[in-house]
Amino acid sequence: MPVDPYEIFRKNSGRMSESSVNDLWAGQVDALREWHVNRNLKDVCLVLNTGAGKTLIGALVSQSLVNETRGKVLYACGSIQLVEQTREKFESYGLKPTTYYNRKFSNENYDQCQAVCITTYQAIFNGRSKFFNEDIEAIIFDDAHTAEGMIKNHFSLDIRRQQFSELYDSLCSIFQPYYHKVGKAGTFAEIRSGQNAKVELIHPSEVASNKSTICSLLEKGGVSENTDTLFSWTYLKDHIDICSIYISSGIIQITPPFIPVSRLSYFNSEIRRVYLTATMLGEDAFIRTFSKLPDKVIAPDTPAGQCERLILFPAKSSNVADDLMAAKELVKAEKTLIITPNNAAASRWEDCAELPSRNEFPESMQAFKDSNSDDKIVVAARYDGIDLPGDTCRVLVLDGLPMGSSLIDKYLWESLKLAKSLRSIIACRIVQSLGRISRGLSDYGVVLVVERDYVKWLSQPKNQAALPEFIQKQFMLGADISSDAEGYQDLKKVMMQCLERDDEWLDVYETYMEDCEVEPEELDSDELVRFAKSEVKFSEYLWERNYAEAAKCLTEILNYAFAISDSLGAWYAFWLGYCYELAGDEQNSNILYRRATGVSKNLPKIFGAVESIDSLPTNQMVEIVNQFEVAGGSNLNIPKNMALNLQGLSDGASSNTTEESLRALGQYLGLDSSRPDKEVGVGPDVLWVSDNIAFCIEAKSGKKIKGSYTKRNVGQLMNHIQWVQDEHPEVEKIIPVFVGPEVSVSDSASPTEDMCVAGLAKFKVLGEELVAAYQDIASKAIPLDLSEHVRETLDLRGWNWADLSQNFDYVALK
Template identity: 35%
Template sequence: MDFSKLGSAKKTQAPTDPIRIFETLPSLSGTFNDLWRGQDKALTEWHVARERQDVLVSLNTGAGKTIVGLLIAQSLVNEGLQNVLYVCSTIDLVRQTSEEADRIGIDHSTRVRKGFSNDLFETGKAFCITTYAALFNGHSALRNRFFPQAIIFDDAHVAESLLRDAFTLRVDLYDHEELFKEIAELFKPHFQELGIAGRFRDALDLSRHSTAFVAPHGLYERSERLLEILLRHGVKDHDELTYPFAWLEDRINACAAVFTRGAFELTPPFLPSLALDIFQQKVRRVYLSATLQSQTDFIRAFGRKPDVTVTPSNDAGNGERLIVSGRKVKNGFGPDFAEKLVETQKVVIAVPDYERAKAWAKVAEPPAREDFSEQLTEFRKADEGAFTLVSRVDGIDLPHDTCRIMIMEGLPSGTSLLERYQWEFLRMNNVHAVRVANRLAQLFGRINRGRNDYGAFLVQGDDLDKWLGNDRNLALLPPLLQKQVLIGREVQDTFGIDSRKQAIALIERVLGRDEGWLDYYQREVKLAELDQDQLARHNAAEPFMVAAALSEAKYAAAMWNDDPTSARRELEKTVDTTAQHDTPLGGWHALWLGAAFEREGDKEAARAAYGHAMRRLGNGMTLPRPAPSAGDKTIPEMNVFGRSLQGLLRYSHGNKFEAEVEKLAQTLALIDHGDPRQAEAGVRALGELLGFTATRPDNDGDTGPDVLWRDDAKQRQLGFELKTDKNDPATYFKKDISQGHDHLEWMAQTYPEYDILGLAFVGPAGKAHAQANPSADMSLCLPSALAALRDELMALIEDLRKHTPMERLIAIGKETEDDRWDIEAIFKRLNPTPMSK
């Protein structure tokens, strides 16, 4: 044997610099020669921060995030970290990412549906490309047998819905009839107790648009019986239900439950990411994301803010887009229009659910799950035709000539029934807007993948069209996409594009590379700007919404670990501040604060928190109400105002009362010591303390008056428009009065069964401009009048505090029944001056 012919047994040290790794890759057919500028900068900045545990790499959709992620994954393998994972949202995206790795010559394994593609990952020689579902399901072999030292999370900005699916158990009437009926029978007495048995019956009906939310105590009291029913029906052996059940089996008490359209869903109210070993232990986590304008959805998914954010400035992925509103076009861009369009063009039709997909069946039926990839490949090769995407915003790439037209119908929504309940019934519009913005950023990237790509997007249906028409929503989108929406508005309005024929002509000129369009687009994309007031609103609220999302994450982890005291303390820190900036979200937090109190055994505090929740969330939420002490007939049954005061005065002595009153006083002081938006928060809090359902429609839903007080018992409503920044004396101009007419119309349409007491402009003394035409329902109210009402109320609280607990209950009952606290009497005490004089 000639041992001199053998090489060294010691291997050359593999490089860890991802750019050096790229330079050493083999020159394969189809491999590109160099990295884009943004990719180079992203990799350089990540390499500097590589030892940090949570690094977010944010690049435009279509800017080559996959290459960046693959090079980072290889760098971590070369460093010697074990079980490096690259996590994708779908199996299709795993395949696409694997093909990209093959194209540039990076060895790897894949894992979908339980099996590895080779032994490279298992033998520690390569990373594994897999799905969120494979990593986060309750029986994950990857997490249990191959616990990772590093993970790359692709499409991190839409990961919240993917993680939500892993923790959601859904039983529907169609697939699990007997199990569903038994669960429904278990909860039937609960809804009878709450007085919403009719709503519950409708929620069991597939044809009814109704949702019945299980109050926390209703789930808590039935958790063992629910568990027994699930086990008896063999949930552990079910092909799909077994995975979420593995997470929820011992944590039903940490969940929320809803019935809607013949389905029952059990899921945590906030994701318990911080309680998971993936996020607790020392794991290097790299998040690949599209450009984020708000961090809240990222935090709701992963429970934390990143340690480092890498956002290289680059124009890769800045594809050209024409966005046309179907609401401005006669008959819109519906199936009849699409049927003719696909005779000569390739079109992707994007819809949020299979119900809407039915209307497009004559154009293109959505493929079955098992046929999806095959039919998508066929569509890529075709010269014409249509392909329907149902609730898919990621993992589908149709760049350049593979498709240049997308018809978009409906707001992209996740599959969570709880999320839909928050949006459709509780009107948690700001929370939903962040989710929609992140999903839209992905959806717009399906047929528009790079700097030299271009395409036309036709918006069909009122909900998405109106959403894009609001600059406050647009502020959540990546900057380029914001400008492209504004350019589309300008083109459509300037040229009066209001017919299908005109729309087709516009599309043909854009896709035909008309020189005039190209010149205009390049010029305007640098100049277009959002409404600065709406942008300022978003920027002012963002820090408080981030704090709210962090509180949710800590609350969820504590409840997951059966520590309601720590959970309660987390939400207590932020719940009132959250309500100042987002009333429905503040109500949702008050609900789960009450659930923590209830788990601690403090039912009185729980019901006080539930009272706040119902006043902030309105008629879509029904929870247990406070009741007088059992057996004492001298205590009157309290109205809503009385329950509000009792909730505050239950701590009549000590630091807790002082702290609660101080927080309340700080908020109410904003009425006459804050800017108009702060004053809105103060007026809303005053109405809530008075026992009204007090909301901020314009802030929370982008339409309606600044503040609305509703007396749900007698069905009356009173609106407020805050103009506290006007000069003194003030002139209320035509624009102000026109807004007032819109607000009154909104009140009449939104709450038609409620009498309108009026709309009060809150601002300095003055009068309406001669060209304005105020209605008799409009009046002027001085901020000092609201401040005087506040001071009177705070003085009453201090007096009531001096009573013994038994005397206090009687005094509260007697005081709050006085006619002077009736909403109409309160309005008169504000001394409103008619604007129509």
């Protein structure tokens, strides 16, 4: 039996029924030759653009591995529908594969080691997979860029309220006392009643202390018997206390904070793995998905997949007040595919498009594909597995940023704002989405991007840089066209020019794509790869309950993570704190918990320093109380490195150090303090928020201010005020502040009446006074009366946020 994949192709050429395959393309030949040379490597990734013949490559590689090893080789697809499509393709190439789904093999060729077994990711990764006990020689992961969500789903136990109503209520009742203790009983009640769409993370200490009760309820609730839950239950049943638990109004989700993929036998050193993909994941995302980087990436240079696209942003056009309504009008007469991140977003289209259920989807999609009318179909969180080439569909609407539909994804994005670590996954899903209606080099289509967060994400240079350069150019062209358009009619005109192959549009497109130059952006890629590797090792050791080794994995990257992203650093510190708690080190555990919650207010608080937080009148007092560390007995310590963390308030510090010290000062004042520009790439340098009052801070100390604040400086601050209004609608008062030299504005600048400026020295004085006040409180308070001492200090010093924000010694900017 031939082992060289090209020889397999040549030998089978007489048996092929696929009319479009007469010979291999140059890119396919290059890919096969390079893979054959590197076939003994354990992990090889083959990247071929949509339309470049990836399935044929997969067929030849998989049969080559079967012929070489005379063993069992698996080929993973995303769905049963794709298994059947792939089987048909393989058979058209003259091969005789086996398929496996619904617990049935189609023939004996796989068992006899004569052919590959085409099956689903679900069949391979579910907790009771029959393949765990097979002697697997190799696995081909088709559409490897889609594996992240599917693998995560198999480690996620979802208790859906509609399906397990009694179990859902019983689990909520376990955690209700905790929310009373930490002063969030109202929020928890709103979530349970469906009045609040927020996702809450249960503190892992509460999970650990109620482990036996939780497991008993889950068993009695039937999760070990229901087909929707029994496979993930197999993974999680002995590890509930080292999982994260999220609660929303409709679902309770139990899942590891970091998926222990490396514990699966498929990723051991004895098995070879080939990853087929049209969209290469970012290296950090690849590691989180498959626990390692490929030993070799093979990406032949081919123009396949570089389809012509007109990408429009209705929100960027003047006179368009509602981009959703504009999009509906633009596609009214066009056959259109609409992709949304979830069912809630999909429901926005129910007045004009079909919303098929999961069971109805295959039949509905085939009917849509065959239709010649202006039908519209909307699909939620389906970024792959839909092929609508050529005239089957020319118009695509992307409504809602594809940040993932699971509760952990929603929590990490909305509550923690882990924009940097999620960037490559989001970019990959965007590229996947674009490929649904654009397949071959000669294909073309129109894409409408709808929804504020989506448009904003794509407007940020570092996010654009995570996309292929060809697609970056298309987004840049579309943004320019949309901004120049004066309303719906202009957008409709250029849309029809594209669809009707107007020469003017074709000339503009060709010229722009040839002349446009994309400026490179630094994306912290090396650091993110390092973090991802540490997450994998942490998850492995934590799963084994080797808490000491797990702690080392996050400890060695913690400060680096904080330097890249405060939110990411807080996430690591939180789980590192829990790791120390499980190891019995209460002191370090509390330090890390407080460091985490001091930076990210949406992480759950540890309860212990105060007997009754419910009685505290303001969020500010609660946060200050939580800054203190209980040192044993009744002794209190001020936050570790408090004075050191405020050193950037002195002249001569770098801009980054000054901004971080301003953020830390806000934290120690008990405010929700963050650095939006650093963490999400947009917004003010520093933001302090509490009790519906915000300080919107632009730090100009350490930056060159040549005698006055310029029109550009003032305009930048105005933009950031708008950002705060958009992102924090609960804020009733915004105080825009330049922290820097107390000088006037230039003649061309027009500051608003509420803009002000304060020298850095004033913040330094406040910081020094705050450290001294903390020390005084720690010297005379005990945990039981800590809140009263905090109350007295805030009243005496005039530091209650409503007073401080009003009376701080800033001067009007004129």
